Amino acid sequence: MNLVQPSLWNQAQQTLEEVWGYSAFRPSQAEVVQSLLAQRDSLSIMPTGGGKSICFQLPALLQPGLTLVVSPLVALMENQVQELQQRRLPAALLHSELPIRQRKQTLWALEQQKLRLLYLSPETLLSPAVWERICQPNLKINSLVLDEAHCLAQWGDSFRPAYYRLGAVRPALLRTKPPGTRIAIAAFTATADPQAQKTIQHILQLRQPQVFRCNPYRDNLHLLVKTAWTPRGRKQQLLQFIQARPQQAGLVYVRTRRDSESLVTWLQQEGYTTTAYHAGLSPEERRAIEQAWLHGHTQFVICTSAFGLGINKPACRWVIHFHVPFLLSEYVQEIGRAGRDGEPAIALTLVSEPTGWLDSGDKQRRQFFADKLRSQQQIASQLIHKFPRQGTVEAVSRQFPDGAIALSLLQAAGQLRWQDPFHYAIASTNQSSTTLNQLQTQAIAQMTDYLRTRQCRWQFLLSAFGFAAEATNFRCGHCDCCQS
Structure with missing residues (x-):
C-alpha cells in the first residue's frame, strides 16, 4: 500500500528516472522509499548490489531538510558522495581525514542548510563541532539513516562503541527542535540474522519499524x-x-x-x-x-x-x-x-x-577472537564497580583506556542506559553477562557449522538469516555440497 500522496509518489518515480536513469524500482525499493517519505522507522535487509542507496538518497532529495547518513568507512562515504556530486546533488561528507578547508566548507554548508545529504561516521556525528551544529533549533533534520547497519551488531559492543550511542541521538535532537518535529530512522544492511535484527532495532530504539527483507540467495x-x-x-x-x-x-x-x-x-x-x-x-x-x-x-x-x-x-x-x-x-x-x-x-x-594437528591456524585465530571478546567482558565487569553511577563517556575514556568499550558492553548486557549520546547511567551492577557470552559463542560456532555442513550451503545461509520457509527442501545445485 502506498503511504504517500499520489503527487509526491509521481515525483519520486520521475526523479528516479531523471537522476538515476531507471524507469522502475527494483523489488522492495518502492516500499522502502514510501516508508521514508512517510517518515516511518524501518529496517531494510537487501542483498549487495540491490540498490539500497537509492532508497534513502531519493527521499532525501524530495523532502525539505537534512538526511544524516551514518556510514562505517571513509571509502564507502567517498564513493557515494562522489556519485551524488557528479549528478549535481547537494551532498557532502565529514570525516577525520578531510583537509581542514574542505571540513570548514562542509560545516558552513551545514549551517546554511544547503545540504540534503550529509555522510559521516558515528564518531564524527557525536563530535562536538558537528553535534553543536545539528542541534541548532532552526536546522531541520528529516531522517537519520544507518548504512551497513550490521556493523552496529558486529562492532558496536567491542570495536566501535559509538554505534551503541546512536539510539540516544533522536531523543536528544528532538529536545532541541520545535514541537511536533519528526525524525525517521532507517537502517540498511545486506546481512542481518534474526538476532542482529533484534540488536539493531533495540539499540536504535526504532518505533514500530517496518521491516523489509529480501532473500539473500544469488543464483550466479x-x-x-x-x-x-x-x-x-x-x-x-x-x-x-x-x-x-x-x-x-x-x-x-x-x-x-x-x-x-x-x-x-x-x-x-x-x-x-x-x-x-x-x-x-x-x-x-x-x-x-x-x-x-x-x-x-x-x-x-x-x-x-x-x-x-x-x-x-x-x-x-x-x-x-x-x-x-x-x-x-x-x-x-x-x-x-x-x-x-x-x-x-x-x-x-x-x-x-578439522583436528588442527597439521595446520592449527584457523583454530588459533578463532580462539584468539573468542579470548579477546571474553577479556573485554571481564574488563567491563571489573570496571563497572569503578565507574561513577552516572557520568560522561568523555570522562570515563580519559580515566580508563577501555572505558568506552566497557560502557557499550555494559549496555549490551542490560546494565546501562544512555540519557543522551554523551551521558550514561548504570542501571544495575548485579545482572550477569551470561546471555551476551552465549550469543557471541553461538555466532562463532555458527561459522564453524557452515564450513562443516553437508547440506546445500545456500540452504544453510537462508536458514541462518531467517528465511526458514524458503530454505525448506532448497537445493541450489551449484555449491560444492550439492555437486558432491
Missing part, C-alpha cells in the same frame, strides 16, 4: 569450501586457483595486516603484481589501491575486512577467503563483492583440516 554465486591440510598446501591451492583464471578480477581476504603483507611478498616472488590493503595504510594509499583494482590495473588485492564496503566492481569474478571469517555475517558481506553483474562468480573458502 557458487560457494566452495576446500580443506587445506598444511600452510604450504593452502598457498598452493590459492596459487592454482589464480593461475587458472589469469584474466579474472578477484579479492583474497586474510585476517590481519601481517597476513596480507606476507602473502603479497610470496605472490610477488611467484611473479604476480598485487598489493596489500589494510587499515594501517594512509587514506591516499587506500584510495590508490582501490582505484587500481576498480580500473583493472591490478587483477586482485590481498585485503583484510577493511576492503569492500561500498566499493563496487560488477565484474569481480571471484572471492577467496584465505583465512576463515569469524562471523557468518562477515562472510556473506565479503562474498557479496563477487558477481554483482549477474554473471557466474565463485566464492572459495580455504579451511584447516
